Amino acid sequence: MDKIDLRSDTVSWPTPRMRQAMAEAEVGDDVYGDDPTVNRLQAMAAEMLGMEAALFVASGTMGNLSAVLSHCTRGDEMILGDVSHVFLNEAGGSAALGGVHARTVPVQPDGTLRLEDIRRAVRADNPHYPTTRLLCLENTQNTVGGQPLGADYMRAAIDLAHELHLRVHVDGARIFNAAVALGVEARDLVKGADSVMFCLSKGLCAPVGSMLCGSEAFIARALRARKMLGGGMRQAGVLAAAGIVALEEMVERLADDHANACRLAEGLAAIDGIVIDPARVRTNMVQFDLADSVAITPRQLVEAVAAHGVVIRASSPFRLVTHYWIGPHHIDKAVAAFREALAA
Numbered sequence: 001m002d003k004i005d006l007r008s009d010t011v012s013w014p015t016p017r018m019r020q021a022m023a024e025a026e027v028g029d030d031v032y033g034d035d036p037t038v039n040r041l042q043a044m045a046a047e048m049l050g051m052e053a054a055l056f057v058a059s060g061t062m063g064n065l066s067a068v069l070s071h072c073t074r075g076d077e078m079i080l081g082d083v084s085h086v087f088l089n090e091a092g093g094s095a096a097l098g099g100v101h102a103r104t105v106p107v108q109p110d111g112t113l114r115l116e117d118i119r120r121a122v123r124a125d126n127p128h129y130p131t132t133r134l135l136c137l138e139n140t141q142n143t144v145g146g147q148p149l150g151a152d153y154m155r156a157a158i159d160l161a162h163e164l165h166l167r168v169h170v171d172g173a174r175i176f177n178a179a180v181a182l183g184v185e186a187r188d189l190v191k192g193a194d195s196v197m198f199c200l201s202k203g204l205c206a207p208v209g210s211m212l213c214g215s216e217a218f219i220a221r222a223l224r225a226r227k228m229l230g231g232g233m234r235q236a237g238v239l240a241a242a243g244i245v246a247l248e249e250m251v252e253r254l255a256d257d258h259a260n261a262c263r264l265a266e267g268l269a270a271i272d273g274i275v276i277d278p279a280r281v282r283t284n285m286v287q288f289d290l291a292d293s294v295a296i297t298p299r300q301l302v303e304a305v306a307a308h309g310v311v312i313r314a315s316s317p318f319r320l321v322t323h324y325w326i327g328p329h330h331i332d333k334a335v336a337a338f339r340e341a342l343a344a
């Protein structure tokens with residue numbers, strides 16, 4: 001990468017080991033269940049998440065939507081965070097394609113949903129109301145700066161949901177970032193959940209794909225949903241091969257991305273005009289704002305750092321994300337670019 005692209009970890013390219021594994025992958029028709037590489041990836045994913053079974057899907061969005069379609073029927077309601085990815089960034093698929101009503105509760109600064117908010121959002125059994133069916137948790141919680149939700153909170157929320165007769169889906173797009181940051185196994189963060197989705201294509205660097213994990217019975221339903229959504233792929237082993245490398249080689253090293261995010265936050269904190277709390281950086285995301293005193297607009301900042309090869313997006317707050325192709329020397333260059341842009 002000649003640019004220092006900090007827009008997202010989704011911009012990460014496959015590693016040389018992935019490209020080699022993809023070239024050499026054994027394949028079959030996965031819609032017939034015949035692709036040995038897909039089958040191996042699915043078994044690995046299920047094992048790592050402590051679930052009975054797993055399904056390779058084209059994207060995180062497809063995984064989350066397949067889960068919602070498998071847990072809910074039309075007219076059901078799901079409870080989820082008001083700034084969750086499923087609510088904000090998935091084109092309203094659960095409503096458009098599933099007929100599922102969204103009931104949002106506020107995401108707290110630490111990424112959690114308050115247990116009392118969840119309890120209060122559950123509907124009574126009354127013909128005026130939709131049936132509350134599903135709780136959707138996001139870990140790490142993207143929009144509040146990639147906050148990891150701890151095992152104790154996850155357990156408490158999952159137990160509460162089950163006590164209230166809800167099913168639980170975990171949008172764990174970055175569940176391995178959470179696990180590495182907290183020093184626990186990913187399976188300990190989703191214990192008892194009815195399903196979990198995680199992405200192979202973000203910090204784990206695979207070019208395409210996500211995994212949906214759950215019980216055998218759940219995955220059998222999700223397989224039909226995936227087919228309905230057009231996600232039955234044929235010789236998908238070419239893609240799954242990269243996913244296997246991702247799970248074997250790319251999980252533990254996420255700690256480097258987290259260290260680089262801290263380095264970036266500390267560098268930015270030393271620049272006049274940047275408002276940031278480095279203590280909030282727990283995984284691979286850094287959020288900051290411009291001080292009111294700063295003369296340039298967010299868009300001008302984007303252009304000024306772009307002149308130094310640093311690619312970011314204008315947003316409020318700004319969000320920068322580290323990944324495999326960003327090393328400490330890139331961080332130092334990026335910090336210098338911000339310092340110069342704001343020096344005027």
Ligand SMILES: *Cc1c(COP(=O)(O)O)cnc(C)c1O
Binds near residue numbers: 059
């Ligand atoms: C990226 C992301 C998704 C969706 O994954 P895509 O592969 O981009 O569809 C879902 N949830 C969260 C929290 C994400 O960050």
